Amino acid sequence: QSVLTQPPSVSGAPGQRVIISCTGSSSNIGAGYDVHWYREFPGTAPKLLIYGDSNRPSGVPDRFSGSKSGTSASLAITGLQADDEADYYCQSYDNTLTVVVFGGGTKLTVL
Amino acid sequence: QVQLQESGPGLVKPSQTLSLTCTVSGGSISSGDYYWSWIRQHPGKGLEWIGYIYYSGSTYYNPSLKSRGTISVNTSKNQFSLNLTSVTAADTAIYYCARLVEMSTPSGSYYFDYWGQGTLVTVSS
Numbered sequence: 001q002s003v004l005t006q007p008p009s010v011s012g013a014p015g016q017r018v019i020i021s022c023t024g025s026s027s028n029i030g031a032g033y034d035v036h037w038y039r040e041f042p043g044t045a046p047k048l049l050i051y052g053d054s055n056r057p058s059g060v061p062d063r064f065s066g067s068k069s070g071t072s073a074s075l076a077i078t079g080l081q082a083d084d085e086a087d088y089y090c091q092s093y094d095n096t097l098t099v100v101v102f103g104g105g106t107k108l109t110v111l
Numbered sequence: 112q113v114q115l116q117e118s119g120p121g122l123v124k125p126s127q128t129l130s131l132t133c134t135v136s137g138g139s140i141s142s143g144d145y146y147w148s149w150i151r152q153h154p155g156k157g158l159e160w161i162g163y164i165y166y167s168g169s170t171y172y173n174p175s176l177k178s179r180g181t182i183s184v185n186t187s188k189n190q191f192s193l194n195l196t197s198v199t200a201a202d203t204a205i206y207y208c209a210r211l212v213e214m215s216t217p218s219g220s221y222y223f224d225y226w227g228q229g230t231l232v233t234v235s236s
Contacts, residue, residue: 002157031218032217032218033218033220034214034216034218034220034222036220036222036223038223044228044229045207045226045227045228045229046158046207046223046226047226048222048223048224051212051214051222051224052214052216052220052222057224089157089158091158091222091223092220093218093219093220093221097174098174099160099173099174099175100160100211100221101160102157102158102159102160103157104156104157105157105158
């Protein structure tokens with residue numbers, strides 16, 4: 001069981017907007033620790049998509065955006081494309097466990 | 112462009128020690144700006160952080176490893192390594208090395224900006 005909770009799957013049609021949620025607690029997201037998001041294609045390493053709640057590394061299109069409120073965070077993907085189909089993970093830090101923690105991952109399917 | 116590459120045996124017998132090395136190119140481990148980390152992913156499961164090392168040799172480990180893990184650094188070769196002792200089938204996973212960034216925010220958040228390709232380690236007799 002992951003410390004951060006993500007829906008196992010989400011789906012959307014090309015061109016649509018999807019949101020992936022990441023729910024934590026008062027010892028991680030709720031404690032003010034930033035949330036970061038990664039995308040993982042099968043057989044490849046995760047790639048950083050969003051850091052510091054809402055910042056995009058160079059090269060990541062602005063179709064990807066992150067937000068945080070209270071003990072939860074969200075990754076929004078607009079203008080859905082077929083090659084957005086992948087697994088998405090959120091990550092933060094937990095001050096009770098004193099470790100970096102990940103969500104269980106969300107599989108995005110483009111219909 | 113920073114690149115990380117894991118290397119090591121893909122098969123380890125139960126009760127033995129898993130040993131992996133991560134070679135960093137395009138940047139120096141000794142720069143002191145980052146931490147160097149290991150993460151693993153059990154088959155079909157999520158990601159688990161193992162621990163990190165700083166170029167000076169200071170380390171921190173996930174308590175869930177119950178002191179079985181040791182991370183070391185060789186700055187002359189720009190490499191860092193993971194040893195995991197007394198392995199069982201539960202240690203079968205894809206092992207990734209990654210560069211860990213500490214954000215300059217009051218909360219001191221951390222994220223991974225570069226990852227290796229990952230290497231599958233199977234624990235089996």
